[in-house]
Amino acid sequence: MAAAPSDLRKKRKIAVLGSRSVGKSSLVVRYVEDAFVDSYYPTIENIFQKTITYKGQPYDCDIIDTAGQDEYSILNSKHAIGIHGYVLVYSIASQNSFEMIQTVYDKILNYTGTESVPCVIVGQKSDLHVQRQVSEAEGKELAARLKCAWVETSARHNANVAKVFELMLQETEKGSQEGGPEPQPSKCYIM
Numbered sequence: 266m267a268a269a270p271s272d273l274r275k276k277r278k279i280a281v282l283g284s285r286s287v288g289k290s291s292l293v294v295r296y297v298e299d300a301f302v303d304s305y306y307p308t309i310e311n312i313f314q315k316t317i318t319y320k321g322q323p324y325d326c327d328i329i330d331t332a333g334q335d336e337y338s339i340l341n342s343k344h345a346i347g348i349h350g351y352v353l354v355y356s357i358a359s360q361n362s363f364e365m366i367q368t369v370y371d372k373i374l375n376y377t378g379t380e381s382v383p384c385v386i387v388g389q390k391s392d393l394h395v396q397r398q399v400s401e402a403e404g405k406e407l408a409a410r411l412k413c414a415w416v417e418t419s420a421r422h423n424a425n426v427a428k429v430f431e432l433m434l435q436e437t438e439k440g441s442q443e444g445g446p447e448p449q450p451s452k453c454y455i456m
C-alpha cells in the first residue's frame with residue numbers, strides 16, 4: 266500500500282515540560298537524532314519533527330522542547346493551546362523536580378479548563394542509581410493518581426526513550442478508534 270501523502274497524514278503536537286535540567290532536551294535529542302551531549306545548554310524553545318508509527322499508522326509529530334518550569338513560571342500559551350499530549354519530565358535524582366510534576370499538571374488543567382489531558386510522566390536519568398531521590402513506586406503512584414502513563418528513562422544510556430513516545434501516542438489515541446473522531450488538541454479556557 267502506498268504511504269499517505271504527508272498533508273493527509275495525522276498530525277500531533279506534543280509538549281515536553283518539567284523543571285530545569287531534568288534532561289528534557291536530552292530525551293528529545295536522543296529520540297530524534299540518537300545523540301547525547303554531556304554539556305548543559307538551557308533551552309529557550311525547540312521544535313523537533315518526527316514521524317512516529319503507532320499501531321501501523323504514521324503520525325507526523327511536532328515535539329516541542331520547552332524551557333524548564335518552576336512553581337512561579339506561567340504556562341506559555343504556545344505550550345497550552347493546540348497540544349494533543351504532554352510529556353512531563355522529572356529527574357529521579359531530584360525530589361524537587363518530581364514535586365514540580367503535580368504543579369505543572371495543575372497549571373495545564375487550569376489553563377485548558379479540562380479535567381484531564383493525555384500525559385506521560387517520565388522519570389529521567391534512571392542511570393543515576395546512587396543519587397536516586399524518587400523511587401519507582403512513588404513515580405507509579407503519582408501516575409496512577411493523575412491517570413497518566415509512566416516510565417523511567419535514561420537519555421544517556423538510551424533506555425526506554427522510544428517507549429515515552431509510544432506511550433504518548435497510546436494516551437492521545439485512547440479515545441479514537443478506527444474511523445472514530447480525531448482527538449482534540451487543548452484550547453484556552455481563560456480569556
Ligand SMILES: Nc1nc2c(ncn2[C@@H]2O[C@H](COP(=O)(O)OP(=O)(O)OP(=O)(O)O)[C@@H](O)[C@H]2O)c(=O)[nH]1
Nearest residue numbers: 286287288289290291303307308333390419420421
Ligand atoms: N546521568 C544522566 N545525565 C543526563 C541524562 N539526560 C540528561 N543529562 C544531563 O543533564 C543535564 C541537563 O540536560 P538537558 O537535557 O539540557 O536538560 P533540560 O531539562 O532540557 O534543561 P532546560 O533546558 O534548562 O530545561 C545535561 O548535563 C545532560 O548531559 C541522563 O539520562 N542521565
